[in-house]
Amino acid sequence: MKRNIDIFEFPLNLGLKKKDHETEPGVKKLPEWLRKFGFHKEINPASIFRLEAPDYSMEPDQESGVLNAKALIEYAQNQADFILDHYTEKTFNIMLGGDCSILIGTAIALKKLGNFGLFYLDGHTDFIPAHLSETSAAAGMDLAIITGTGHEKLTDIQGLQPYFSEENIYCAGNAETDDDEYVAQILHSDIHYFDIDQLRKNGFSKTAENFLKMISSKTLDGFFIHLDVDVLHDKIMPAVDSRMEDGIDYENLKDILKPLIHSPLCFGIEITVLDPDYDKNGTYTQAFVKNLIQIIKNKED
Template sequence: MFSLSLKKRGIDIFEFNSNLGLKRLNDYEPGVKKLPRHLKQNGFYEYVQPRRIFSLEPPEYQMIFDQISGVLNEKLVADYAIKQSNMLKEHFHAESFKLIIGGDCSILIGTALALKQHGNYALFFLDGHTDYVDTKISQTKAVAGMDLAIVTGWGVDGLTNIYGLKPYFEESNVYCVGNTELDEDYIAPILDSDIRYIDLIQLRNSGIQRIAEEFLEHVDKENVDGFFIHVDVDVLADCHMPAVDSRAESGLTYDELRHLLKVLLSHEKSVGMELTIFDPDFDEKGTIAKEFIHQVKDFFE
């Protein structure tokens, strides 16, 4: 069940710094595209000591609403997802752990597409929001708020059904964990799905160890080829991670995040993890980045 440490496995970093999945607010272009450089400047890569680094620059940021689908930057996001998946596919033969640094949550689509072409994978979706909505519910119509719905096959074909591979993840193989947006209309769709949904309150009531082990038992029982971990840093409490576009007071503590990831990353079928939504424009002095690195560095030593 348990693998070598990530460092012994070897870590490949993929820099997918797209901000196309976010809406411009108050003439502000989302700064999440700066995250790989920001983490590198503040010492993260020194701890990770990646075996290789791959980068894929996104198209220039735009605000294009598709008149038919009503989705922001639909074609641009889809084109970038295809390029992501092609880059990842070239390196899936290696046993290395894939650490993907965003960018916004729309980068999950490219990873999901690559995984679907490689086999049958599960997803542990760790996020302060469910991201399981469509354009009728989404206020921004931006892909970063709909990514979980898209990768499980709910939404416009241009994003959900690339190469006719819909869905990229079976809903029954997805755990959505940590949501703090508990509006009834917002969570209604995911409650009506086959996704295992555990909001922050439920996570704490059930216990982090139990939920992580339950997911790993599912992975073993279903004999999937592996699993991927999505981490939107807004799953952390605002006191720890205010450098995000959608702040909320409640959220995980660093102790809780470390506990959860320690259990998941120790499993031999963990193939990769992505970090999204951390916006360096809200962390000009690097204080938040340095604390984040300090809190997670043990996984990479």
């Protein structure tokens, strides 16, 4: 990659409901965990920025039906301002979560910068209203929130709804395909949707290329990539909050991400939901770091 790279650390875990055995979700440790296994050193960013997150809680919000809504909204606004204050034009930005709800703050920032597309690569759609969520956690409905589905407290922060237009989004990789009501939500949207089987059928490189053609044809200002590591097959990445057996492998990941990351229109990528508590020895993280660096640096094995 010829562009400078900046790393933004957003160690937020308020978008997840903690499990019974947890004190709190461990995804907040993700930036330090990747640093431990050489990610920051290999990337060699021009700058590293970090926005600390509030202490974990599971505060219900009756209005929106979303856990920790008040704190999430405040963090999203601070995050958006933080990005706008620190980003540099023509720099590639790596956002390290945290959980998927960090997308809300980035989405607000990008809405203020122009009209952007989104490539949403995830083992789930995260496109459901709060009343269909079993956990009431924002990380399971962030794609819905950023496109305007849900309570306006979250979807219309600063009067900017929608942060991304549905028709400018590709959602790819969903493996939770056996719940018809869950899938129906995104099928009835204008989002370009490819579940795990459709993604394989369409081709990983071809799906990325089609997305880039769409961005170009609509003359958008750029696009952003969301990568939830639970899109990877459970055999190679079980260290996630909501495990799914099926998923893509690292060759698939390279095929789909390389054309996207190396497009000059790519604002950046966010990495979410890798939980160090579920990878005590770093076995799965080391493989992930190695492959992600190869993709970003455009290196071969």
